[in-house]
Amino acid sequence: MIGSAPPSLLAPQGRMPALPAVSLAIALHAGVFAAAFVLPRLFDGPPPPRKPIIAHLVALGRPRDPRLLPRKESPPPSAASRPVPVPSTAAAPSAAPRKPEPSRSELMERALARATGKADPETREPADPERVGSASGSVEGTATTAEEGDAYFTAVHDAILEHYVVPSVISERERLYLAASVLAWIGPDGRILSHEFQKKSGNAFFDQALELAIQKTRLPPPPAGLARSLRDNGVLLNFRP
Amino acid sequence: MNLAFVLALTLAAVDRPVIDLSGGRIQPLPLAIAKPLGSQETGTAVEAVLAQDFERSGLFRLLDSASFLAPPDEGMTGIDYSKWQTVGAQALIKANCDASADVSCEMRLYDVARGQELLHGTYTAPRPALRLAAHRFGDDVVRFFTHEPGVFQTRIAWVRESESGKQVMVSDWDGFGVQPLTGASINLLPSWSPDGRMIAFTSFREGGGAHLYTVEVASRQVRSLIGLGDFATGASYSPDGSRLLFSASQNDNTDVYVAQADGSGARRITEARGIDISASWSPDGKRVAFVSERAGTPQIYTMAADGSDVRRLTFQGNYNQEPAWSPKGDLIAFSGRDEHRVFDLYTVAVDTGKVTRLTQNQGTNEKPAWAPNGRYLLFSSTRSGKRQVWMSQPDGSNQRLVTSEKVGAADPAWGPLPGK
Numbered sequence: 001m002i003g004s005a006p007p008s009l010l011a012p013q014g015r016m017p018a019l020p021a022v023s024l025a026i027a028l029h030a031g032v033f034a035a036a037f038v039l040p041r042l043f044d045g046p047p048p049p050r051k052p053i054i055a056h057l058v059a060l061g062r063p064r065d066p067r068l069l070p071r072k073e074s075p076p077p078s079a080a081s082r083p084v085p086v087p088s089t090a091a092a093p094s095a096a097p098r099k100p101e102p103s104r105s106e107l108m109e110r111a112l113a114r115a116t117g118k119a120d121p122e123t124r125e126p127a128d129p130e131r132v133g134s135a136s137g138s139v140e141g142t143a144t145t146a147e148e149g150d151a152y153f154t155a156v157h158d159a160i161l162e163h164y165v166v167p168s169v170i171s172e173r174e175r176l177y178l179a180a181s182v183l184a185w186i187g188p189d190g191r192i193l194s195h196e197f198q199k200k201s202g203n204a205f206f207d208q209a210l211e212l213a214i215q216k217t218r219l220p221p222p223p224a225g226l227a228r229s230l231r232d233n234g235v236l237l238n239f240r241p
Numbered sequence: 242m243n244l245a246f247v248l249a250l251t252l253a254a255v256d257r258p259v260i261d262l263s264g265g266r267i268q269p270l271p272l273a274i275a276k277p278l279g280s281q282e283t284g285t286a287v288e289a290v291l292a293q294d295f296e297r298s299g300l301f302r303l304l305d306s307a308s309f310l311a312p313p314d315e316g317m318t319g320i321d322y323s324k325w326q327t328v329g330a331q332a333l334i335k336a337n338c339d340a341s342a343d344v345s346c347e348m349r350l351y352d353v354a355r356g357q358e359l360l361h362g363t364y365t366a367p368r369p370a371l372r373l374a375a376h377r378f379g380d381d382v383v384r385f386f387t388h389e390p391g392v393f394q395t396r397i398a399w400v401r402e403s404e405s406g407k408q409v410m411v412s413d414w415d416g417f418g419v420q421p422l423t424g425a426s427i428n429l430l431p432s433w434s435p436d437g438r439m440i441a442f443t444s445f446r447e448g449g450g451a452h453l454y455t456v457e458v459a460s461r462q463v464r465s466l467i468g469l470g471d472f473a474t475g476a477s478y479s480p481d482g483s484r485l486l487f488s489a490s491q492n493d494n495t496d497v498y499v500a501q502a503d504g505s506g507a508r509r510i511t512e513a514r515g516i517d518i519s520a521s522w523s524p525d526g527k528r529v530a531f532v533s534e535r536a537g538t539p540q541i542y543t544m545a546a547d548g549s550d551v552r553r554l555t556f557q558g559n560y561n562q563e564p565a566w567s568p569k570g571d572l573i574a575f576s577g578r579d580e581h582r583v584f585d586l587y588t589v590a591v592d593t594g595k596v597t598r599l600t601q602n603q604g605t606n607e608k609p610a611w612a613p614n615g616r617y618l619l620f621s622s623t624r625s626g627k628r629q630v631w632m633s634q635p636d637g638s639n640q641r642l643v644t645s646e647k648v649g650a651a652d653p654a655w656g657p658l659p660g661k
Contacts, residue, residue, distance in 0.1 A: 050258045069558035069577050069587060072601040072637065128601075157260050164265035167331075169300045169386035172569075183257075205270065205386075208331065208354050213265075233257045240263040 052153035061133025071130055155220055156186075156235065163213040166241045167205045175241040178206050182214060185234040188227045190219040198236065210239055267638075269302040270386070273330035273353075276306065276313045280340035283371070287336055287346055290375035294393045297415060297632075298616075299639035300383065304330055317349055322356040332359075334382070344371045348378045350385065360385050372417065392612045396656040397619060398422070398431040398440050399630050402649035409442050411458060414612075414655075416630075416643040422456045423463060430652050434478045434502070437657045441466060441476035441485065453487055453504070466504040475519055478502065479526045484546075486520040486529060497531050499546065510548030521566045521573075522546075530554070530564035530573050541575050541589060554589055557596055561587075565609045565618075572635065574599075574609035574618055586620055588635060599637030606631075610653045619643065619653035 064071065166175065180201040185193045195214050200207050214237075222230050274292055277284025295301040310324040317335050325333050330353045338346040343365055350360040360381060366374035376393035383391030392414050401408045406425035412418055422431075426446040433440055439455045446454070446463075450472035456463045467473045470491035477486040485500045489507075495516045500507040511517035515534035522529060526546065533542045538559040544551040555561045560578035567574065572588040579585060586599040586606045600606040604624035611618055615635070622631045625642070628649040633640040644650040 050256060052258050052260065054260065067557060069561075069579050069585075070596055070598050072598040153258060153260055157262060160260075160262060161264065164262060165268045166265040167270040168267045169270045169383075171387040171389050174388070204352070204355065205331065209265070229256060236257055236259045238259060238261045239265070240261070241265055 052150035054150070054154050054157045056154065056158070059131060059133030060135075061131035062135065064130075064132045071128060071132055152220070152223055152226060153235075159219050160213060160217050160237065163216040164239070165209050165213065167209055170203060170206060170241065174203065178203055178241050180207060180210055180239045182210060182237045182239065183234050184214065184237055185232075186219060186222060186230040188221060188231065190221040192217065192219065193231065201239075206241070269300055270331050271304055271329050272301040272332045272334065273304045273309065273325055273328065274306070275309070275311070275315065275333060275335045277346075278314070278316070278335070278337040279346075280338045283338040283340065283344055283346065284336055286371055287338060287344070287348075287375045290372045291334065291336075291379055293415060294376060294379040295382075297639075297641055298379075298383065298391070298393075299634050300386065301332070304328055317347070320351065320356075322351075322353050325351075325353045343367055344374045346374060346378075350382055372413070376413075389616070390614050390658050392614055392617065392655075392658070394659045395613065396437070397630075397643070398433060398654045398656065399619075399644060399650050400429060400431065400652040401646055402628065402651060404648065407651075409440065409456065410650075411440075411656075412644075414643075416645070419644075422458065422461055427451075428454075430475050431654045432476050432478060433654055433656045435480060435482040435657055437659075440654075441478065443474040443476070467500060467507065469498070469507055473498075477521055479522050480524055481526055484526075486522060488518040488520065497529070497548075510544070510546075511551075512548070519563055521564050523566050524568050524570045528566075530566050532562050532564065541573060543573075543591070554591070554594055555596065556594070560584075563608055565611055566591075567611050567635070568613055568615040574611065574635070576607040576609065576620075586618070586633075586637070597636070599633065599635075600640075603640075608652055610655050612655045613658045617655075619655055621651040621653065 170178065178201045179199070181198040182195050183198050184195040187193045192214060197207070201210075221227075272295060274288055274295075277288050292303055296303055308328045310327055311321055315321070317337060320333070333351040333353050334348065335351070336346050336348045338344065344367070345363060345365045347363045348361065349358055351357065352359050362378065362381065364374040364378050366377075373394065379393040380391035383389070383393070395414045396411050397414055398409060398411050401410045401421070403425060407427050407429060408421050408425050409423045409428045409431045411420050411422055422440065423442070423444070424446070426444060428442050428444045428446065429451070430443045431440045432442070437458065439457055441453060441455050443451050444454050445451050451474050452465070452469075453467040453473050453476050454463055455466050466476065467485075467487060467489075470489040473487055473489040475486075475488050479485070479502075483502055485502050485504070487498055487500070488495055489498050494514065495518055496509050497511045497517045497520045498507045498509050510529075511531070511533070513533060513535040516539070517531055517533045517535075520529050520531040523543075528543050529546055530541060530543050532539050535542075536553065539562055540553055541555040541561050541564045542551055542553050554573065555575070555577070558577045558579065561575050562577070564573045564575045566572075567588075571591055573591060574586060574588050576584045577587050584605050584607050585601055586609050587596050588599065589596045599618075600620075600622070604622050605628075606620055606622045606624075609618050609620045617632050618635060619630055619632050621628050624631075627646070628651050629642060629646060630644040630650045630653045631640055632643050643653070
């Protein structure tokens with residue numbers, strides 16, 4: 001006796017009617033597109049701007065007894081007063097190996113060195129032997145305490161700051177509320193491709209000083225991970241005196 | 242997949258970093274003073290005074306005239322601004338003076354970057370007061386940029402030290418035009434009345450202890466003011482000129498007193514044991530800064546003008562003295578002895594107590610005195626070997642010599658703005 005074979009699992013179980021399936025698909029797509037328009041409005045404007053942590057080199061110096069009167073704030077020593085590195089006596093290899101890509105900290109060091117080297121040595125005071133800082137700090141340091149930061153943006157910050165001049169004819173009172181924003185696009189080679197004022201300060205001499213600072217600034221090339229963003233989206237520079 | 246793609250597109254926003262920059266270097270504005278037109282004798286003299294005013298002010302950096310590209314006979318109009326821009330000028334001054342008996346100069350200020358005139362006027366003065374005409378235009382330029390009064394027309398008082406004694410002197414703010422006000426007994430600590438007519442000072446002129454006197458600046462007439470106690474010293478006029486602070490010693494206790502401006506009605510306003518001295522008014526006349534030893538070492542304190550609400554302001558260092566309250570009210574300048582036993586200048590922020598050092602490794606620096614617009618400090622310094630009067634900006638920058646006395650100069654006091 002031949003019994004009836006059980007139905008194959010692969011056998012069609014019956015089809016969903018076409019209309020509900022198409023309707024469901026349309027509804028799903030409509031939902032996705034609706035989400036595309038609705039979700040951004042759920043957030044209040046664009047995402048908050050990313051503010052890099054600007055960390056400065058810790059100055060070489062001695063911690064100071066807080067009971068004593070303070071020392072005068074002193075700038076880093078001029079490039080001329082820094083010790084010149086002595087070349088190694090070890091024989092150089094005949095074929096120079098390919099230079100590795102500079103690290104972010106090296107880029108920052110270079111930017112700082114360039115900036116310091118350009119400074120007019122006559123405007124700098126002699127090094128203060130009792131400078132406040134850390135025993136493990138750097139002679140080029142400008143901060144008294146350390147903080148982890150974003151090396152490239154610190155280099156950008158410091159390079160612009162080197163040329164950032166506020167005309168002394170602007171009164172202290174006016175300096176309290178002056179502010180300007182400049183959007184700058186940076187090329188892969190570190191060149192400032194273009195810039196535009198997003199907000200002027202209202203003081204023509206202050207705005208002119210910012211214009212000059214940006215024109216004079218030379219930046220190190222951005223690291224690969226930032227190059228495209230800085231070229232296409234730029235970096236917003238908020239200036240206050 | 243569709244969903245993820247669209248959401249990614251939707252939520253991808255411009256990831257633009259933002260860098261905040263503050264603390265730009267405060268630097269003088271590059272300024273060109275063109276070769277004067279008209280009378281060269283008058284024009285050159287006016288130009289020299291203007292140049293010195295602007296240079297000392299720290300507000301402007303004068304450009305070397307040898308670098309100028311514009312023709313020397315370029316007029317007051319039709320200026321080729323590109324030539325001035327090329328040499329780095331951001332502002333330009335031109336003067337055209339008459340060769341008449343009195344000084345009469347048309348003077349103009351231009352904005353080089355925007356190629357426009359900012360200020361112009363005709364300034365006249367009797368020939369002996371030629372410097373005054375230049376100072377007036379200089380003050381107008383300062384007011385244009387800073388919206389604050391300039392100090393080029395102000396006068397200062399200080400003490401000339403000589404073998405025969407110490408004399409109160411007055412001069413222009415830049416040290417020119419020195420005139421004696423007192424004889425050569427021992428006269429110290431001059432203090433201007435707010436209208437600039439009188440100077441109160443401490444003197445040993447009548448033998449015995451030191452007491453307070455006034456001298457009328459115009460007539461040089463000296464009058465006794467206060468002869469209280471074993472000694473009375475360090476007079477300071479209130480901002481409205483109606484009252485006077487001073488210190489006096491009675492029964493071996495030195496305290497701060499307040500009196501009417503004519504010396505009458507003296508009343509003690511400190512009561513602590515030990516020395517309370519060197520009182521200085523706040524610019525609104527409501528509080529007083531002074532030095533007290535009540536905590537064991539001389540420190541800077543403030544109190545209400547009636548002696549109540551005493552607050553200690555300095556806690557660093559063990560010898561702080563000579564407080565001078567800034568005209569803007571935010572800072573008190575003082576001299577303090579550091580761990581090397583050298584006196585230097587400092588400021589302390591009235592609100593936060595933050596102390597900032599202004600001088601260092603430059604001899605002994607003492608007796609700070611504010612300019613009436615709060616932009617400068619006078620002080621005495623021994624950095625050049627002899628004690629002389631110097632000036633600086635309130636952050637200690639732009640330090641410049643004011644007096645060049647044979648023996649020495651000390652105790653500077655800055656007079657009021659003209660017309661006060």
